[in-house]
Amino acid sequence: MILLLGETAAAREISECLNSRRLELMRMQMWSEKACLHLPSLIIDASPPSSTLKFTSLRNWCEQRGVPYLRLERPETIIPVSPLIYSVANWEDALLQLEQRVSSLYQDNGRLVTIFVTTGSHQLESIVRSPFARFARIVVRVLPEGRLVQKCQDMGIPPRNIVAMQGQFSKEVNRVFFKFYNADIILTRDSGSAGGTDTKISAALELGLEIVLIKRSTANLGLTVYSVHELLDWVDANVVRAT
Structure with a gap:
């Protein structure tokens, strides 16, 4: 078997x-x-x-x-060189980087910082419960499954900030989503071109957004x-x- x-x-x-x-x-x-x-x-x-x-x-x-x-x-995705891309090794480092970027952007702009999460609902609660969450609006994209949408709502994320759709998404579609939600930071992981990492990055860079990228595990x-x-x-x- x-x-x-x-x-x-x-x-x-x-x-x-x-x-x-x-x-x-x-x-x-x-x-x-x-x-x-x-x-x-x-x-x-x-x-x-x-x-x-x-x-x-x-x-x-x-x-x-x-x-x-x-x-x-x-x-692995070929990552372009850009000061907007913050590459990290794991989820814990991603949280630290998000804390730094949210703090900096909040001080600069004086408004809630929108984090567009493309890593799904797994480990999402650690963002929602983090100290920097009070300075952020969290938008999450998950698969269109009722249990995942409910999981996000149970964490306190309102339906208007939940995008329940199945990819892969083109650069143009990602660009529309990021712009519609007025994203400041994109959280993603290197899931290869099959996971649409390249299109997320190119769309975010085109809009001048910051990217926290979780690299592959070794x-x-x-x-x-x-x-x-x-x-x-x-x-x-x-x-x-x-x-």
């Missing part, structure tokens, strides 16, 4: 291709050891880059049991491929022929 992690477009494509090969497949968004009643022959991780650290325990579990763990990683990912085609080639060579 192959265990496929992730609800991305790439995960859906992989699922269709593996099903066409008549391989036994189970798709999961979250993982727990109890969920694996039988030892899988392969685990494919096609989750977003933001999930990399979340599955560290799973990678360790696979290593202990000799189960191949194959990670589909999006190529965690050891083990077996790594950088395209669905490369992943399927690996499966064909190492799984299909063995069945």
